Amino acid sequence: MAQQAEQPQRTDVNTLGEFGLIEHLTQRFPLLNASSYLGIGDDAAVIDNGNFKTVVSTDMLVEGIHFDLMYTPLKHLGYKSVVVNLSDIYAMNARPRQITMSLGLSNRFSVEALEEFYEGVYLACEHYGVDLIGGDTTSSNKGMVISVTAIGQGEKDKLAYRSGAKVGDIICITGNVGAAYLGLQILEREKQIYLSSPEVQPNLENQTYCVGRQLKPEARRDMIEQFDKAKLIPTSMIDVSDGVASELFHICKASGVGAFLEESGVPIHPDAQLLALDFKLDPITCALSGGEDYELLFTVDPRDLEKVKYLPDIYIAGEITAAKDGVVLHTKGGNIHPLQAQGWVHFNPNKG
Structure with missing residues (x-):
């Protein structure tokens, strides 16, 4: 028996x-x-x-x-x-x-x-x-x-606030963005398959990077250590929890400025790009609006360009502009569009 x-x-x-x-x-x-x-x-x-x-x-x-x-x-x-x-x-x-x-x-x-x-x-x-x-x-x-x-x-003189960005400052993003959102899409898809067919085993083997970004994110302690060694103090900074677009709007609102964001400067992992296309999603939309990446979006004084250029895993993504110019996205196709903040909404007024 x-x-x-x-x-x-x-x-x-x-x-x-x-x-x-x-x-x-x-x-x-x-x-x-x-x-x-x-x-x-x-x-x-x-x-x-x-x-x-x-x-x-x-x-x-x-x-x-x-x-x-x-x-x-x-x-x-x-x-x-x-x-x-x-x-x-x-x-x-x-x-x-x-x-x-x-x-x-x-x-x-x-x-x-x-x-x-x-x-x-x-x-x-x-x-x-x-x-x-x-x-x-x-x-x-x-x-x-x-x-x-x-x-x-x-340290008092090294703290970075959302309100410190100035016209002419350089916009930077660490790591890559959008992968965590796409990892969530994979998990939700496999959940629905399991609910309808419990005998089917989840298939996550080929998506370990994006799934890992969702289930086990890491905070960018290494960046803070890099800033210290390079004697670089960001003029403003925020972590990417609700999407790059939403976080950039937070900085612009707090600092009273606008922003010119280059699509080509927004870092997206190759696995995330392929997965977005598999879901018939635009990779840049996932990167700008996905959230839960826990990367750092920050600005630096243009005089610190030489410092930031040589730091690993940091991407120059745009420039801070005057408030009257708004917050815009310069696409790879050469078009300029107003940027939309469509990140995570914590309270939905349409839900009871």
């Missing part, structure tokens, strides 16, 4: 209680930064930032809105939930030092499931050298809600 497969252990979170659960999930997190004066275990964490400016960013991820657990492994979700917050700190030309992690959970999540999620959190903290110093857990009527706050340090 064939033996039955051993059932994985499942521990109800209620057996540990709120504080027991937090202690169980976070006991392996050491404090890595001298500024982390006091971590988990008191009413509040204590951070000593000395002469640095403290920068703080908070993001919330909601199941069914920001992630789908049908194709997102919990370990990857834990990692990504940290990375997307650290990216905001790097976008200030600062360095993240601490995070807090709060979860709203329905009763379908076991202790073992949360251990898997926190394994991803731990790996992200270890990779980026940040400390988990607090958080909260509470019940949720449906699904999972994740709220992460990232705290960082930045």
Whole structure:
């Protein structure tokens, strides 16, 4: 007689209680930064930032809105939930030092499931050298809600804001954009195939790059280190979470300027270009409006052109113009069009 497969252990979170659960999930997190004066275990964490400016960013991820657990492994979700917050700190030309992690959970999540999620959190903290110093857990009527706050340090004279762009500044983009959006299209397509034909196995083998950009993004810590070594301070900067077009509009609005963006300067990975065509999508549209790339969009003074030209993985994509000129796209075909910001919309007024 064939033996039955051993059932994985499942521990109800209620057996540990709120504080027991937090202690169980976070006991392996050491404090890595001298500024982390006091971590988990008191009413509040204590951070000593000395002469640095403290920068703080908070993001919330909601199941069914920001992630789908049908194709997102919990370990990857834990990692990504940290990375997307650290990216905001790097976008200030600062360095993240601490995070807090709060979860709203329905009763379908076991202790073992949360251990898997926190394994991803731990790996992200270890990779980026940040400390988990607090958080909260509470019940949720449906699904999972994740709220992460990232705290960082930045030198006063080196912080980069959205509001610093000036006419004549050069627009730059790191890495490549659009791949994460296309990775999401692959995952959604395979999900629908599975729902209609559960016997069909997902086929993701040839799309590892784009799928990886969606499920396991990385924040551009390396760029902040490059800026420091080159003595380069961006005049403005933002991370690409909602699409290049949307982020460029944020900079232009905050700085009171316009922008001239070159289509040929927007970096797109070859795998993303091919996948866009496979989906009958325009690659540049995916790059401008896709989002979730977590690259950096920034501007530099034209006097720093020689510095930025020789830094790896940075692409010159345009120029800041006067506000009256608007925000426009110069296509490869030689046409000039007003740029449309069609990135991620967090609240849809047509939905109840």
